[in-house]
Amino acid sequence: MNDQANFTTRSIQVAFLAIMAGVWYGLTKTGAVTPLFLPPMDIVYATFMRLVQTGQFWSAVRVTLFTIAQAWIIAVVAGLLVAYLVTRSRHWTAVMEPLIASTFAIPLTLLFPVFILFFGIGPASKVAYAATYGFFPVALITIAGLNSVDERYLRAAKSMGASSFDTFRHVLFPAAFPVILTGLRVSFFISFASVLGGETLSSAAGVGKAISLAAELMEPARMYAWIVFVIITAVSLNFIVSAIENRRREY
Amino acid sequence: MTVAAARVPAASTPSFIGGMSRRAKVIWTRRLVLLGLVVAFEIYARFIGNPRLFSPPSAIVYALFDEILVDPRIRGAIYQAFTEVLVAYVMAIIIGLVVGLSVGWSNFGRRSFYPIVILLYAIPQVILLPLFVLTFGIGPACKIAFGVSHGIFPIIVNVVAGMRNVNALYLRSASSMGASNFDLARHVYFPHMVPSLFAGLRLGMTLTLLGVILAELYVSTGGIGYWTKLYAETFDPAPLFALIAVLAVMAILLNELVRIAERRFTRWRN
Amino acid sequence: MSESTPFRAAAAGRPVAISIRNVSQRFGDAGSPNEVVAVDDMSLDVRRGEFVCLLGPSGCGKSTLLNIVGGLFPATDGVVMVGDKPVKGPLPRDISFVFQESTLFPWYTIRENFDVAFKFQNVAKSEWASRTKQALEAVNMGAFIDHYPNQLSVGMRQRVNLARGIALGTDIILMDEPFAALDEQTRMVLGEDLSELLAKTGKTIVFVTHSLAEAVFLSDRIFVMTARPGRIKSIIEVDEPHPRSPDFMLTPKFSELRNQAYALLRDEVRQAIALAREAEAAHA
Incomplete structure (x- = not known):
């Protein structure tokens, strides 16, 4: 019974993808949509295969990956550090947590022109922009994680004579670790999207730039090739990460 | 705590x-x-x-009243962005509710269509920005559409989540007292969904703002994007910061409105 | 069980309020290995004004039977009659429910919870306020009418929940382990309240529990049920007028009845635990 239900839902999901592909095919082949908006699938595929063989494809990917990595590392280090410092006292947690949370509710994209002003249109402005965006989830989720550790564990550790650092090292950190990992994941995907966004808005290189350039030069096949590439990459990454998380949860 | x-x-x-x-x-x-x-x-x-990069807050305030708020072109750009956010947000709520309710209504819908929603949510939508411009042009339609495309996902996801896990006892108790299906929707499902719905509305506002502003910045031939680009390229930080501050205040006020509504409707949760 | 059970209790001779005839409930596909017989061909009568307890191990189908009687879901086989009406769905004018945990909606105040219940039940609006007030005062909760359920303790919430069940004004109240989530002292106090209420109002109550003391203290008749499939194993009569005082618990009669119930139940509980273990092993 269960298998059958699974089969039905899977079929619907496959059917959805098939319909999307069918619509794409139908629209382009009947000429309902001009290839300027939506080029036929086979042309996009051929463009992609040609693109992969060029050096510019890999250099764009390399720039973007390197930018993401830098931004993410900065975001994680800064976020963990701030969360650690803020949760040292209840008072400072109460002062800073709402401040950080409400800053994150403002579209930080507004700061993008400032980063362009400071760092120019090279990768540095994208690193700064994505690190800023990526910092908040790490800090907020880690603060929440450290604060939600069961107080009984802390009292138990204290009763056994643990120092403040011992308590952090052996109780707070391990107890909050799964939550902290969530923060790192969220931060990664936000950094990822922010770098691509920054590159799309204003950049000299990278995948985002390649997409906006293709649009500007009216090369829709190339633009779609890039878009499909990014979508597949993002969805696969998501899939892998949630598979890892599900496995971790089983243990 | x-x-x-x-x-x-x-x-x-x-x-x-x-x-x-x-x-x-x-x-x-x-x-x-x-x-x-x-x-x-x-x-x-x-x-x-470096004065070409940094501007003291006092100078920013001066620029706010001397350059930003007195220029009808800039005022118009701000007003237009504000309108775009409002229109996009209302559309995101309507579409998000309709899609969320239809997906979340049955187990079947949840199991079949929810993964598709999650899949779409995982796409970094910003890469579609050039596509939105190609499709909708460089006017408000493009910015509204991009705002909607960002705003609907958290609303859908939270509406679906809110329809799950309704305490079966509440349903049984209400039916034993003679509640109709409409009564159940009105007095059980809907109130149960409200906290989650508001979480979605809050995130939806943040993302709608993000979408509209991304599109505004991308289209640099007019609107906000034109002015930020101008100020950044001419190394004129004071009006740039002032303009950003105005938009940030707008975002804060809109977020706060949603929060007030949320507090009003979820008092029962303590 | 035989169709008419002889009994001496006070309710004997009064008209039948609920008649359960050959009711069975099966879950899962018939004949398949995952078929579960929750209730197996049960028949019993509940007289008007009688307090009847269904006592049994967890998973013996007692709550299932209660839900069938209340029309919350249909039985696989058999008929339930309330008065002269066959039960085909909820009968909000005849039967009210009190569930094991408070089913007060957390999003409404106590007053709004009562109002919405009357609205579901189609009670004339003019009666709402007075009936709410009266019911809350009966359980000493009148002061909390504008509180949200989350502002009350578990015990207070269940007290209000009970008051709502009574305020609905039905002749029959079905109670599904209403005190299960409460601490011992609160349970005892609420039990006394309930006994008093029964004496005062003459309501017919069917009560599901797995507490022996509660069953003996409250019931006129206790139906001890077997572990899966649920059948009636034995009937214990408690010939003691309502309202019962806590002193009743100190009498030899109380201990004797309690021991009698325990003896009947012990094997069933062991079997229920074995069944649960088996089910767990099958899943792993």
Whole structure:
């Protein structure tokens, strides 16, 4: 019974993808949509295969990956550090947590022109922009994680004579670790999207730039090739990460 | 919540605010932190920082009243962005509710269509921005559409989540008292969904703002994007910061409106 | 069980309020290995004004039977009659439910919870306020009418929940382990309240529990049920007029009845635990 239900839902999901592909095919082949908006699938595929063989494809990917990595590392280090410092006292947690949370509710994209002003249109402005965006989830989720550790564990550790650092090292950190990992994941995907966004808005290189350039030069096949590439990459990454998380949860 | 208190004695708070309640202390410390940041920024920008990059807050305030708010073109651009956000948000709520309710209504819908929603949510939508411009042009339609495309996902996801896990006992109890299907929807499903719905509406507002502003910045031939680009390229930080501040205040006010509505409708949760 | 059970209790001779005839309930596909017989061919009568307890190990189908009687879901086989009406769905004018945990909606105040219940039940609006007030005062909760359920303790919430069940004004109240989530003292106090209420109002109550003391203290008749499939194993009569005082618990009669119930139940509980273990092993 269960298998059958699974089969039905899977079929619907496959059917959805098939319909999307069918619509794409139908629209382009009947000429309902001009290839300027939506080029036929086979042309996009051929463009992609040609693109992969060029050096510019890999250099764009390399720039973007390197930018993401830098931004993410900065975001994680800064976020963990701030969360650690803020949760040292209840008072400072109460002062800073709402401040950080409400800053994150403002579209930080507004700061993008400032980063362009400071760092120019090279990768540095994208690193700064994505690190800023990526910092908040790490800090907020880690603060929440450290604060939600069961107080009984802390009292138990204290009763056994643990120092403040011992308590952090052996109780707070391990107890909050799964939550902290969530923060790192969220931060990664936000950094990822922010770098691509920054590159799309204003950049000299990278995948985002390649997409906006293709649009500007009216090369829709190339633009779609890039878009499909990014979508597949993002969805696969998501899939892998949630598979890892599900496995971790089983243990 | 009380974790940190167990570790740090109350005496560690500065003694000059010792007479206040805990809550007042928190609020005043927060104000001091913000004031300290402004003062530090002022000193840095005035005496140390490169004036082509940094502008002291006092100069930003001056630019706000001298350049930004007096220029009808800039005022128009701000007003237009504001309208775009509102229209996009209302559309995102309507579409998000309709899609969320239809997907979340049955187990079948949840199991079949929810993964598709999650899949679409995982796409970094910003790469579609050039496509939106190609499709909708460079006018408000494009920015509204991009805002909607960002705003609907958290609303759908939270509406679906809110329809799950309705306590079966509430349903059974209501039916035993003679509740109709409409009664169940009105008095059980809907109130149960409200907290989750508001979580979605809050995130939806943040993302709608993000979508609209991304599109505004991308289209640099007019609107907000034109002015930020102009100021950044001419190394004129004061009006740039002033313009950003106006938009940030707009975002804060809109977020706060959603929050007030949320507090009004979820009082029962304590 | 035989169709008419002889009994001496006070309710004997009064008209039948609920008649359960050959009711069975099966879950899962018939004949398949995952078929579960929750209730197996049960028949019993509940007289008007009688307090009847269904006592049995967890998973013996007692709550299932209660839900069938209340029309919350249909039985696989058999008929339930309330008065002269066959039960085909909820009968909000005849039967009210009190569930094991408070089913007060957390999003409404106590007053709004009562109002919405009357609205579901189609009670004339003019009666709402007075009936709410009266019911809350009966359980000493009148002061909390504008509180949200989350502002009350578990015990207070269940007290209000009970008051709502009574305020609905039905002749029959079905109670599904209403005190299960409460601490011992609160349970005892609420039990006394309930006994008093029964004496005062003459309501017919069917009560599901797995507490022996509660069953003996409250019931006129206790139906001890077997572990899966649920059948009636034995009937214990408690010939003691309502309202019962806590002193009743100190009498030899109380201990004797309690021991009698325990003896009947012990094997069933062991079997229920074995069944649960088996089910767990099958899943792993």
